[in-house]
Amino acid sequence: MSEKISTIILSAQQRLKELLSLYLSEAEGFELLEDYSDFSDIYNTISSLSKCALIVDLENPSAKYYDFIRKVTEDFSNCRVVAVYENPTVDSIVKIMRAGAKEVLSSPVIKGEFFDVLARIKEQLNDDYRKSNRCRMVTVFSNKGGIGKTSIASNLALELARTTKENVALIDLNFQLGDITTFMDLKPSFNISYMLKNLDKLNKDFMLNTLEKYKDTSLYVLADPPYFKQAEDISPKQVARLFEILKETFSYIVVDTDNTFDGKTITALDNSDMVFLVTIVNLPALRNCQRCLDLFEKLGYDNEKVQIVINRYMENDEIKADDVEKLLNKEIYWKIPNNYFSLMAAINKGVPVSEMNASSNVAQSYRELAIHLADTIHRQKLIKKFVSNSVDNLKNILRG
Structure with a gap:
């Protein structure tokens, strides 16, 4: 059974809310989540939903209502807004759609017309959900310790959540010496060992309620087991099943692994859309990086899946980025600048670098990396499709 579309009604008219609630009770694939008399709390509610229909009563429209509609549609591609307007004119329709x-x-709302609107919304949301909300999983890996992959994983995951405003899972797969919770100053109630023991119970609601949410963001953290013994009974098969369930819940998954090629790490790498192979610019690290590339080739990973990320990069290094590309015979995907003081201050405080020094070059680099990773070109195509559909709907309304 497919997930129902959560529906929110915003109206000060009790009779309209009762009528729409009655209609929704008969609509297949929709459920009334909440009705509001003002929009003060709606934004936070929408942010937690995977698919949403928002019905806005414009009985006495004001600029604030139009601004609110604009903000919701700009920030949440998974939400469709339906405006209810008494005797709409061409000008008012254009304004609402803009x-x-x-x-x-048109008010009063006719049941047949309402169901036609719901059918179109259902088709659009389900189609967009399948096409644009496919989860992307990124594993941050290095076979050499002390290179900064945990810092990259935690900062990247947070910036992905902030940039996309979609649900992002950050998974600590370093079962022996995981540091994600330390880097983010979290004391989670549950960890990955608990999740794997309850695989049969896992669903979206369970995930969102069990993973540790980071402050007021859409980032959810799954911590490593606190005791070594808890990690001994975890199998690669369990990890693979966990990733399957996570992909049904989150738009992005960022995984921090340990430095070994054990079965659980290989499972994460196999299930990833992209692997960030992290290195720094010195010969021992680059030699290890080349060994990893050789192994990834033997594992059958294509060139696009594995991407080189240089950490702590300095433009005045003796070894330049061009030298690294020649040595590895591969282009560098991203360079994270060296900023020792900002990074160490953030690590010692247990906060992401953007919360310690948002204007620093390294914080800016993480923001830009998140934007790049979020596949902005694809999102622009969805926006064009949205505009095109709006024009078609306007034409249908004008035809009567």
Whole structure:
């Protein structure tokens, strides 16, 4: 059974809310989540939903309502706004759709027209969900310790959550010496060992309630086991099943592994859309990096899947980025600048670097990396599709 589309009603008219609630009770694939008289709390509610329909009553429209519709549609590609307007004119329809509403219904709302609107929304959201919300999993790996992969994983995951405003899971797969919770100053109630013992119970709600949410963001953290013995009974098969369930819940997964090629690490690498192979610019690290590339080739990973990320890069290093590319026979995907003081201050405080020094070059680099990774070109295509659909809907309304 497919997930129902959560529906929110925003209206000060009790009779309209009761009527729409009645209609929704008969609509297949939709469920009324909440009704509000004002929009003060709606934004936070929408941020936690995977698919959402928002019905806005524009009985006495004000600029604040149009601004709110615009913000919701800009920030949440998984939400469709339906405006209810008494005797809408061409000008009012244009204004509403420019704000971002997907559909306009004339008041009083006719049941048949309402169901037609819901059918279109259901098709659009389910289609977009399949196409654009496919989870992307990134594993941050290095076979050499002390290179900074945990810092990269934690900072990247947070910036992905902030940039995309979608649910992001950060998984600590270093079962012996995981540091994610230390880097983010978290004391989670549950860890990956608990999740793997409860695989039969796992669903979206369980995931979102069990993983540790980082402050007021859409980042969820799954910690490593606190005791070594808890890690001994974890099998690669269990880890693979966990990733399957995580992919049904989150738009992005970022995994921090240990430095060994054991079965659990290989499982993470196999299940990843992209592997960030982290190195620094010195000969021992680059030699280890080349060994990893050779092994990844034997594992059958294509050239696009494995990407080189240089950490602590300095433009005045004796070994230049061009030298690294020649040595590894591979282009560098990203260079994270060296900023010792900002990074150490953040690590010692247990916060991401953007919360310690948001204007630093390293914080900016993580933001830009997240944007690059979020596949902005694809998102621009979805926006164009949204605009095109809005124009088509306007034409249908004008035709009557």
